[in-house]
Amino acid sequence: MPMNPDLEKERQGGTFDVEQLTHILDGGRDKTLKRHFLEQEVLKDPVFRGPDTRFLSREELFGELLRKHVAVIKKTQELSIDDINEASTIYSAAMNNNVGPLTLHSVAFVAPLDLMADDEQKKKWLIPAKKYEIIGCYAQTELGHGSFIRGLETRADYDVNTQQFVLNTPTETAIKWWVGGCVAVGDIGPKFGFGGVDNGYLCLNNVRIPRDNLLAKTGKVLEDGTYVKPENPKVVYGSMLGIRAALPKVGAYNLSKAVTIAIRYSCVRHQSEIKPGCGEPQVLDYQTQQHKLFPLLATAYAFHTVGVWMLDFHSTVMNEINEGHYHRLAEDHVLAAGLKAVINWKTHEGIEICRFSCGGHGYSLASSLPVIYVNHVANSTAEGETVILLLQTAVYLMKCVIDLEQGTPLDPSVAYLDQSFSKSEQWCSDVDMHSLLKAIQFRSKKFTEYVSSFVKKELMATGNQQLAFNKHKVILVECAKAHTEAVIMNAFVTKVDEILQSNPSVGKVLSLLCQIYGVTEILAHSGDYIQYEYLRKIDLDNIQDQLFKLYTYIRPEAVLLVDAFDFHDEVLKSILGRYDGQVYENMFKWAKASPFNKQDQGTFRKYIQQLKQAKL
Numbered sequence: 001m002p003m004n005p006d007l008e009k010e011r012q013g014g015t016f017d018v019e020q021l022t023h024i025l026d027g028g029r030d031k032t033l034k035r036h037f038l039e040q041e042v043l044k045d046p047v048f049r050g051p052d053t054r055f056l057s058r059e060e061l062f063g064e065l066l067r068k069h070v071a072v073i074k075k076t077q078e079l080s081i082d083d084i085n086e087a088s089t090i091y092s093a094a095m096n097n098n099v100g101p102l103t104l105h106s107v108a109f110v111a112p113l114d115l116m117a118d119d120e121q122k123k124k125w126l127i128p129a130k131k132y133e134i135i136g137c138y139a140q141t142e143l144g145h146g147s148f149i150r151g152l153e154t155r156a157d158y159d160v161n162t163q164q165f166v167l168n169t170p171t172e173t174a175i176k177w178w179v180g181g182c183v184a185v186g187d188i189g190p191k192f193g194f195g196g197v198d199n200g201y202l203c204l205n206n207v208r209i210p211r212d213n214l215l216a217k218t219g220k221v222l223e224d225g226t227y228v229k230p231e232n233p234k235v236v237y238g239s240m241l242g243i244r245a246a247l248p249k250v251g252a253y254n255l256s257k258a259v260t261i262a263i264r265y266s267c268v269r270h271q272s273e274i275k276p277g278c279g280e281p282q283v284l285d286y287q288t289q290q291h292k293l294f295p296l297l298a299t300a301y302a303f304h305t306v307g308v309w310m311l312d313f314h315s316t317v318m319n320e321i322n323e324g325h326y327h328r329l330a331e332d333h334v335l336a337a338g339l340k341a342v343i344n345w346k347t348h349e350g351i352e353i354c355r356f357s358c359g360g361h362g363y364s365l366a367s368s369l370p371v372i373y374v375n376h377v378a379n380s381t382a383e384g385e386t387v388i389l390l391l392q393t394a395v396y397l398m399k400c401v402i403d404l405e406q407g408t409p410l411d412p413s414v415a416y417l418d419q420s421f422s423k424s425e426q427w428c429s430d431v432d433m434h435s436l437l438k439a440i441q442f443r444s445k446k447f448t449e450y451v452s453s454f455v456k457k458e459l460m461a462t463g464n465q466q467l468a469f470n471k472h473k474v475i476l477v478e479c480a481k482a483h484t485e486a487v488i489m490n491a492f493v494t495k496v497d498e499i500l501q502s503n504p505s506v507g508k509v510l511s512l513l514c515q516i517y518g519v520t521e522i523l524a525h526s527g528d529y530i531q532y533e534y535l536r537k538i539d540l541d542n543i544q545d546q547l548f549k550l551y552t553y554i555r556p557e558a559v560l561l562v563d564a565f566d567f568h569d570e571v572l573k574s575i576l577g578r579y580d581g582q583v584y585e586n587m588f589k590w591a592k593a594s595p596f597n598k599q600d601q602g603t604f605r606k607y608i609q610q611l612k613q614a615k616l
């Protein structure tokens with residue numbers, strides 16, 4: 001199909017080379033080429049073709065995704081892929097915005113085995129699990145408890161005579177629930193999304209398992225029942241780190257998809273009038289539409305940057321732990337917790353804004369925005385509920401204040417809490433990203449000090465830390481968010497500085513996005529800046545004006561900036577977000593393919609007939 005003229009025009013503008021930006025996002029040209037190669041391997045293979053999953057029932061969807069997921073695994077093995085990013089490329093190209101049925105096996109069963117099994121156990125389970133000779137799941141949550149792990153009720157009693165653990169579900173609330181990939185035991189019923197995953201339940205009745213089934217790389221139970229604690233007891237929580245560390249990049253990926261769909265469609269869509277008689281403008285020319293979408297475009301870039309950074313950090317810490325060094329485990333945990341919480345929350349809000357910004361057609365599954373939303377939103381609850389994770393970060397920040405008072409050096413990601421911030425210079429000219437970073441760090445520091453003073457007072461009054469925290473949970477959560485925003489902005493500014501050196505034209509456009517991200521964050525908390533006397537009202541007015549100016553700079557680059565995410569149409573699976581912009585013809589074609597149009601309308605006739613005949 002020919003290119004929609006609006007999108008064609010958009011692509012003739014712009015100040016940077018889209019391909020170069022794609023290479024930066026992928027981590028190098030070679031990686032882009034490999035990604036294209038792998039996508040083609042999926043797209044050209046007939047095994048990956050099948051019905052449009054948006055028209056399927058729950059049972060059909062599960063079956064179709066399972067069929068494709070098995071094909072993904074075979075393809076990954078056939079091509080000898082062992083890099084996680086490359087494996088994800090094959091997976092994403094096949095899954096049509098869904099989560100595949102065997103995902104939990106790799107992320108929640110294989111990964112913990114890798115982390116917590118000893119060498120003998122790895123031979124027994126990890127190797128066959130990687131080859132899918134055994135399929136596993138992660139059965140932690142129960143009907144009655146998910147967040148508060150110490151409240152779990154399942155019993156594992158050790159029988160010294162047989163050297164076995166005897167597993168039991170003593171109460172209804174102890175039934176294992178939400179277990180992803182739990183095929184054969186019991187289905188928990190339909191969900192908001194996640195139709196591709198068979199979340200199940202599990203009741204245990206005197207199930208006996210041998211002693212050496214307990215993963216024993218660190219802690220273990222001896223023959224006589226003595227428990228040998230791990231060197232660092234917190235590694236037992238290690239199975240709740242890998243997915244959390246990966247989820248910020250997953251959030252960035254989903255937001256990038258949503259924003260690609262919304263920005264392309266907003267250039268194709270014309271509505272209303274600005275100047276009478278001059279035709280209907282593209283809806284992206286309305287400032288309100290820019291205000292919805294440009295901060296999200298900036299956010300997608302910010303999240304991608306910090307998502308990549310988080311994965312690198314986590315992988316370094318895991319290597320250190322394998323060598324027996326645990327000193328960065330706490331920092332890794334609170335970074336992953338804070339970023340997972342903030343990014344996934346802002347992402348699902350962002351996907352919704354993208355959906356609204358597409359008007360009525362955003363509500364249709366043809367846009368794929370509802371599919372992306374319902375599958376993504378699970379990430380704000382699964383693998384640690386948002387508030388629970390933010391409280392983990394907040395508690396760590398409270399400890400940082402005590403460390404500062406005692407002169408104990410802070411971890412690098414919180415070192416800024418030890419800096420002194422002079423009041424900002426008057427912000428009447430262009431806002432630069434370094435000043436924005438300083439302002440965001442300043443707010444986080446002030447907030448941390450402020451919240452800590454309240455918690456301390458409460459602690460003195462009650463003598464109970466949990467009570468003290470509970471009284472101030474709302475501001476503790478805000479404090480964790482403020483710090484996490486400082487982490488995100490720091491990663492973004494650092495990366496853009498680096499790109500400005502190596503590729504000035506790309507760096508320049510990214511620095512505009514970085515400013516939009518920073519300004520949006522500051523304006524969202526303008527009251528705090530006034531209260532802490534960091535900014536005056538006039539400074540905030542200037543910053544607000546700057547934001548609208550930044551929108552005008554980004555407007556001609558917007559389509560190119562989403563093109564740089566480089567989603568193949570078959571991966572995006574959105575009629576509104578098509579690269580060629582041929583939205584209307586394809587909406588009509590898609591609607592005509594709806595099975596509803598083909599089925600016999602007997603049911604309709606039967607009930608309408610009854611209605612007509614009824615004496616109302």
Ligand SMILES: CC(C)(COP(=O)(O)OP(=O)(O)OC[C@H]1O[C@@H](n2cnc3c(N)ncnc32)[C@H](O)[C@@H]1OP(=O)(O)O)[C@@H](O)C(=O)NCCC(=O)NCCSC(=O)CCCCCCCCCCCCCCC(=O)O
Nearest residue numbers: 107111146147149150234237240242243246333382383384
């Ligand atoms: C920690 C809890 C919130 C509360 O527990 P407690 O009250 O018992 O503990 P404390 O708060 O006192 O903490 C004690 C101590 O430990 C530290 N800590 C806590 N957690 C960790 C951790 N994970 N790692 C390290 N350290 C930790 C804490 O800071 C304290 O330290 P101090 O003593 O020094 O203060 C806890 O109970 C909790 O985390 N609750 C949440 C429960 C949860 O997360 N459950 C998950 C169930 S499984 C699940 O939901 C699966 C969902 C799957 C979704 C699928 C996503 C698909 C897409 C994924 C794609 C990713 C690809 C990944 C690839 C890869 O893996 O490579």
Ligand SMILES: Cc1cc2nc3c(=O)[nH]c(=O)nc-3n(C[C@H](O)[C@H](O)[C@H](O)COP(=O)(O)OP(=O)(O)OC[C@H]3O[C@@H](n4cnc5c(N)ncnc54)[C@H](O)[C@@H]3O)c2cc1C
Nearest residue numbers: 138139140141145146147178179180378382383384385387
């Ligand atoms: C799609 C999906 C897949 C999942 N897959 C798996 C899986 O494979 N394996 C598995 O074991 N589990 C799985 N889970 C379960 C998931 O990990 C838990 O649902 C999650 O950890 C939240 O726990 P909860 O349901 O007990 O929420 P709750 O803790 O009951 O949360 C309810 C509300 O209470 C609040 N709250 C709770 N405690 C506190 C507190 N201390 N302070 C302040 N507020 C609090 C929360 O913020 C929330 O608003 C999955 C869940 C979903 C949605």
